[in-house]
Amino acid sequence: QSVLTQPPSVSAAPGQKVTISCSGSSSNIGNNYVSWYQQLPGTAPKLLIYDNDKRPSGTPDRFSGSKSGTSATLGITGLQTGDEADYYCGTWDDSLSGVVFGGGTKLTVL
């Protein structure tokens, strides 16, 4: 049972748009920045978004992040088959004094 709640799976067709939600509470998302990670099969996770909505160099602008209250959202436009991966949100939790992740969302590009 993860502290942050993500949908287990999402799917969409190539070229379409998809959003992945991440729901938390005032002690984590509500009071801290959110990051998003992409994990391709058999590889280490890769940072996609940090500080809620910033893209590190190398992240295409097809990926976007936003936060409102105690929830965050990852958006992906112009879906490609190469985007098929597991996506995780993460942030600091003030009550736990630790990092918390969502359970992960598997993206399928049909």
Added chain:
Amino acid sequence: EVQLVQSGGGLVQPGGSLRLSCAASGSTFSSYWMNWVRQAPGKGLEWVANINQDGSEKHYLVSGRGRFTISRDNAKNSLYLQMNSLRVEDTAVYYCVRALFAANTYWGQGTLVTVSS
């Protein structure tokens, strides 16, 4: 180029101990918070512990408190995780991660820890 090279994983019996190491190169190791993140087979990411730049501040996953100890040696550009009283549920790939939430984050290649009799 930044590299985090991990070592020390393997098979250990329940109740046993293991020490993971992470050797950093290509950057100023002492400037960054360092983390250990694990992933059980077929499961999601789980943060284990982190340590600040000079080692004076440490935080742990609740289930790891009292069993796991994170440490660093800035002179050797190395991060460590001492794991004692290991349980079957500690079985996972363990990743060493630099600056988990920053733009210049880096992940190690991961090392598998298997706790089994």
